[in-house]
Amino acid sequence: MWLDETLDALTRQPLIGYAQSGAPACEPTAIAALALARHERLDAAKQAAAFLAEAQSDDGSVGVRLGEPTPGWPASLAVVAWRACGNAYQTNIDDGIAWLMSVQGSKLEQSEIFGHDMQLAGWPWAEGTHSWLEPTALALLALEAAGQSNHARTREAVKLILDRQLPGGGCNYGNTVVLGQRLRPHVQPTGLALLALAGERDSDGRVAKTIAWLRRSIGPETTAASLAWAILGLKAHGAAPPQAGERLAQAAGALRVPSPFFLALLALAAKGWPQ
Secondary structure (H helix, E strand, C coil): CHHHHHHHHHHHCCCCCCCCCCCCCHHHHHHHHHHHHHCCCHHHHHHHHHHHHHHECCCCCECCECCECCCCCCHHHHHHHHHHCCCCCHHHHHHHHHHHHHCCCCCCCCCCCECCCCCCCCCCCCCCCCCCHHHHHHHHHHHHHCCCCCCHHHHHHHHHHHHCCCCCCCECCCCCEECCEECCCEHHHHHHHHHHCCCCCCCCCHHHHHHHHHHHHCCCCCCHHHHHHHHHHHHHCCCCCCCHHHHHHHHHHCCCCCCHHHHHHHHHHHHCCCC
């Protein structure tokens, strides 16, 4: 079974990169830690968590990999991974949250060129740039994991993610309308956005539209990473399709070149995001 084989491989080598022969990187290793922790393979998960701690800079950020300290956005995933591994990483969590609180996207003057609220700070991929949906969603997940659900930055992040939803449901990297043209939604950021919005009130029905769009937009042809984030987001709202397990197995089998990162994502999706 693909899931057992994946978990066995991650248990043997929990420090993973994006490609099978690639050097360990922080985003894939954080996902491996989460998958292993969710499937109760804590010893291996803690090995991954220790790698993330080694990669953490003095300012609390976590770079792309050892020796590549910027940009520091993987700190968000590291915080969630440390929380999933018990109480041994509280200092790392506190430092990671402090760094996240010190970073925000550049606010821009509102323009008719763009359809979203340019004054919502959120988080950028790289410091000193405008906010985007995915790093904001990841930061929101980290803040919630650290018990900061009511912090002003957390509430603003929720507002930003809701603002970036498209009228018909779904979202993309973070734009809605550009030069009068409504942009199209993408599966992967939509799943991540839904995951980050789990438990939030859907006062105007935007989340319901996004759930409906995502459910009808995934299928046997959906690629591994997109499917994994879609299932994670739908599960967080109790809306995963009944064939989710079958779809995850198909996606694992369809990988032409086995990627430990994609397989770890699929394994995490099989269990769901830590609550």
